[in-house]
Amino acid sequence: MTIPAEDAPDALPARVGYLDVKRAVMDRIRGGIWGPGALLPGEVTLAEELGCARATVNRALTELSEEGIVDRKRRAGTRVRTAPRRLARLEIPLVREEIEDGGAAYRYALIRREIGTCPSWLRGRLGLAANAKVLDIECIHYADDQPFQVEERWIVIDTIPAAATVDFTSEGPNEWLVATVPFSDIRVSLGAEPAPEHVADHLGLAPGEAVFTAERTTWLEDQPVTFARLSFRRGYRMTMES
Amino acid sequence: MTIPAEDAPDALPARVGYLDVKRAVMDRIRGGIWGPGALLPGEVTLAEELGCARATVNRALTELSEEGIVDRKRRAGTRVRTAPRRLARLEIPLVREEIEDGGAAYRYALIRREIGTCPSWLRGRLGLAANAKVLDIECIHYADDQPFQVEERWIVIDTIPAAATVDFTSEGPNEWLVATVPFSDIRVSLGAEPAPEHVADHLGLAPGEAVFTAERTTWLEDQPVTFARLSFRRGYRMTMES
DNA sequence: ATCATTATTATGTCTAGACATGAGAGGGCA
DNA sequence: TGCCCTCTCATGTCTAGACATAATAATGAT
Numbered sequence: 001m002t003i004p005a006e007d008a009p010d011a012l013p014a015r016v017g018y019l020d021v022k023r024a025v026m027d028r029i030r031g032g033i034w035g036p037g038a039l040l041p042g043e044v045t046l047a048e049e050l051g052c053a054r055a056t057v058n059r060a061l062t063e064l065s066e067e068g069i070v071d072r073k074r075r076a077g078t079r080v081r082t083a084p085r086r087l088a089r090l091e092i093p094l095v096r097e098e099i100e101d102g103g104a105a106y107r108y109a110l111i112r113r114e115i116g117t118c119p120s121w122l123r124g125r126l127g128l129a130a131n132a133k134v135l136d137i138e139c140i141h142y143a144d145d146q147p148f149q150v151e152e153r154w155i156v157i158d159t160i161p162a163a164a165t166v167d168f169t170s171e172g173p174n175e176w177l178v179a180t181v182p183f184s185d186i187r188v189s190l191g192a193e194p195a196p197e198h199v200a201d202h203l204g205l206a207p208g209e210a211v212f213t214a215e216r217t218t219w220l221e222d223q224p225v226t227f228a229r230l231s232f233r234r235g236y237r238m239t240m241e242s
Numbered sequence: 243m244t245i246p247a248e249d250a251p252d253a254l255p256a257r258v259g260y261l262d263v264k265r266a267v268m269d270r271i272r273g274g275i276w277g278p279g280a281l282l283p284g285e286v287t288l289a290e291e292l293g294c295a296r297a298t299v300n301r302a303l304t305e306l307s308e309e310g311i312v313d314r315k316r317r318a319g320t321r322v323r324t325a326p327r328r329l330a331r332l333e334i335p336l337v338r339e340e341i342e343d344g345g346a347a348y349r350y351a352l353i354r355r356e357i358g359t360c361p362s363w364l365r366g367r368l369g370l371a372a373n374a375k376v377l378d379i380e381c382i383h384y385a386d387d388q389p390f391q392v393e394e395r396w397i398v399i400d401t402i403p404a405a406a407t408v409d410f411t412s413e414g415p416n417e418w419l420v421a422t423v424p425f426s427d428i429r430v431s432l433g434a435e436p437a438p439e440h441v442a443d444h445l446g447l448a449p450g451e452a453v454f455t456a457e458r459t460t461w462l463e464d465q466p467v468t469f470a471r472l473s474f475r476r477g478y479r480m481t482m483e484s
Numbered sequence: 485a486t487c488a489t490t491a492t493t494a495t496g497t498c499t500a501g502a503c504a505t506g507a508g509a510g511g512g513c514a
Numbered sequence: 515t516g517c518c519c520t521c522t523c524a525t526g527t528c529t530a531g532a533c534a535t536a537a538t539a540a541t542g543a544t
Contacts, residue, residue: 192434
């Protein structure tokens with residue numbers, strides 16, 4: 001029996017925390033000791049084995065379950081997922097932050113701003129009445145004076161009346177909304193489209209060229225707030241980890 | 243003072259759980275009582291106010307912090323985020339499940355399978371030596387006999403030697419990998435590209451037509467496992483909520 | 485005035501023990 | 515055999531108390 005060095009993979013620190021438990025479990029899974037579908041020991045057993053309280057093991061396993069690595073069921077126990085949920089958390093950044101984080105200078109320009117009735121294709125998505133009024137905005141975000149993203153946005157005036165009084169010449173609607181609307185439910189849809197003419201113009205693309213679009217619909221307490229279609233410059237890729 | 247009905251928004255149940263605390267906090271944020279940037283009471287105060295233990299409040303606030311709604315710092319306290327992290331968890335499903343969940347019949351077809359040296363553009367991404375061998379696979383996933391996704395995949399043989407002996411005629415490489423490789427770190431990149439000719443052929447697109455692509459790189463313990471480029475059929479959108 | 489040190493404070497985590505809950509296992513009965 | 519009821523057990527959650535830690539505020543020395 002060897003005495004493991006302090007930083008050896010299986011060395012446990014004086015005080016065993018939930019991160020140590022997670023690591024220990026992950027090591028066993030990665031090492032093939034607990035293969036896909038394997039049933040882990042119960043929380044009580046694991047806690048004794050690792051030298052900590054059951055609550056600590058519980059927190060570790062709960063997090064591993066949220067991360068899609070194991071599957072937990074009462075009475076049935078904890079199993080390594082056969083088909084790990086390949087999930088990733090995608091953070092949709094504010095354009096300004098994304099551009100400035102990339103070391104470029106951010107610039108914003110408003111193209112169009114008008115109030116009118118909601119187009120029918122959008123009424124369906126948002127569940128609005130036929131005569132609902134929306135604020136329709138089109139603007140561009142530049143990185144070092146190169147067009148980075150075209151934003152087409154519709155804001156439901158009934159839900160956010162204050163929006164009607166903002167002119168959005170110096171600040172983008174997204175930043176204004178984020179600072180104004182307290183919190184909201186979001187649905188995002190990503191896809192590829194042939195660039196419509198006005199988008200192609202602004203982004204310097206050939207009409208019909210492939211453009212990456214993100215559509216974001218926002219609700220506040222079941223009230224539709226806004227719909228935005230973001231079209232990104234050529235070659236843009238959205239990345240995420242874990 | 244009125245006696246609130248049992249299901250009124252501020253009615254608290256006999257036993258106050260962390261979900262009740264989350265709800266109570268969210269109600270105050272949405273109701274504008276705690277606007278963006280506001281400092282919440284400390285955990286001890288909140289616990290007394292709501293009638294539960296501090297650990298319960300802690301769990302609630304910790305989750306709200308993970309969800310990007312509040313910001314917590316030691317000594318400084320808990321604040322409502324001024325710019326809520328617009329994050330969403332994106333689950334990249336197994337194609338088969340995605341197709342079958344959509345009520346369509348799944349079919350798989352292998353197009354190409356060969357072992358060779360790793361192309362240089364991929365060597366860079368994976369950090370491989372010049373003479374590294376990879377298994378190069380191209381296949382299609384059909385939904386109701388319509389092409390749904392073209393998968394181009396490279397598997398690093400040094401990391402997963404067993405892959406070299408699988409023929410992948412009846413099972414897709416993704417499903418095989420998921421059932422074989424215990425767990426892994428993933429990086430996903432989403433974008434829009436003009437369809438290269440061989441992809442356009444398989445998906446029934448015009449060459450150069452916009453195609454949505456997901457690129458996924460997978461590691462196991464810092465060892466590169468596989469790189470996959472998934473090209474989706476026309477009009478496909480990837481959606482996520484919250 | 486400036487810098488280093490100490491005190492304070494809110495969050496972060498752990499523990500031991502308790503009760504709640506959901507679901508599988510087993511038994512009894514028709 | 516097939517159905518329903520109860521039993522049992524692993525996880526889910528809560529509590530009260532304790533110590534750990536990071537970051538700010540206050541203090542003291544130069």
